[in-house]
Amino acid sequence: MDPRTEERSRKRRGLLIVLSSPSGAGKSTISRMLLQADTEVTMSISATTRPKRPGEVDDVDYHFVSDTEFDRLIGEGEFVEWAPVFNHRYGTPKAPVKAALKDGRDILFDIDWQGTQQLHSAMGEDLVRIFILPPSMAELERRLRSRGTDSEEVILDRMRRANGEISHWAEYDYVLINRDTESCLAEVQKIVAAERLKRQRQLGLVSFVRDLAGPQH
Ligand SMILES: Nc1nc2c(ncn2[C@@H]2O[C@H](COP(=O)(O)OP(=O)(O)OP(=O)(O)O)[C@@H](O)[C@H]2O)c(=O)[nH]1
Ligand SMILES: [Mg+2]
Structure with missing residues (x-):
């Protein structure tokens, strides 16, 4: 196709959407609902060295890779960003991001503040950064406990990490307070x-x- 015709038929350049929040603020629920409601958005699948949890599916939730494989991916420049989170490494593959931008599709990223900073440097205006805050720390703790899956130790650890993640709120373009899921999704x-x-x-x-x-002109 002639490049100008192709450009017109594409109509727009894809959008890269980052959603970050402390654990328990509702990011996963909102991501899932957005993906269901909007067929132009797909999820970026990160590579990680953390072990697969029960119920998680390789190449769906994450690309689960060994430390050696992760090193190889870094060496070959396959990541647009990567960062250590807790005791493991997480990285965003570059190829799907490039393809989506070109095809006018949008990609949603569930990555932390470190990844967001790197993606911002690499992708500039293609990126829109959204941060989701809990209505209060008490409510965040209540939500973490209501999952019923984590030990007391894990919950306390997540609460400590939440403060670190929240301290980066001002690095985002949009900041939402998740008082209820439906309104927060509507805002996104x-x-x-x-x-x-x-x-x-x-x-x-x-x-x-x-x-x-x-x-005439
Ligand atoms: N920088 C970066 N962070 C990532 C990437 N993939 C996931 N993360 C972040 O790594 C953290 C841990 O993710 P998981 O191991 O899936 O654990 P989780 O139970 O989902 O943790 P929370 O989402 O914090 O509740 C989350 O804050 C993610 O946003 C990535 O490719 N790059
Ligand atoms: Mg998560």
Whole structure:
């Protein structure tokens, strides 16, 4: 296809959406609902050296890899960002990000503040950063406990880590307080809708406006 025709048929450049939050603030639930509601958004699947948990599926939840394999991926420049989180390493594969941007599809990233900083340096304006805060620390703790899956020690550890993650809130473009899931999801959808309309993401605008002006000018 002639590149100009191809550009017009694509209409817009894809959007990279980061959702970060402390553990228990509702990020996973909101991600899942957004993916279900919006077929233009797909999830970025990270590689990790952490062991697979029961119920997790390789290449669906994460690409579970060994330390050696992770080193190889770093060496070959396969990651757009990677960071140590707790005792393991996590990284975002580069190829799907490039493909999505080009095809005008959006990608959602569930990554921490370290990854967000790196992605921001690498991808600039293609990235929109959303941070989700809990309504209070008491509510965060209540939500962590209500999962019923974690030991007291794990819960206390997550609460400690939550303060560290929250301290990076001001590095994000949008900050939402998750008082209830439905309204928080609606807010995320409004952000996504507006970001898609940004001038720099609408391909073919220059030629559209040129044609609008027409031959009389
Ligand atoms: N930088 C970076 N962080 C990642 C990546 N993938 C996952 N993470 C972060 O690593 C942390 C731990 O993720 P998991 O091991 O899946 O544990 P979890 O139970 O989901 O932890 P929480 O989401 O914090 O409740 C989360 O904060 C993720 O956002 C990645 O590719 N890069
Ligand atoms: Mg998670």
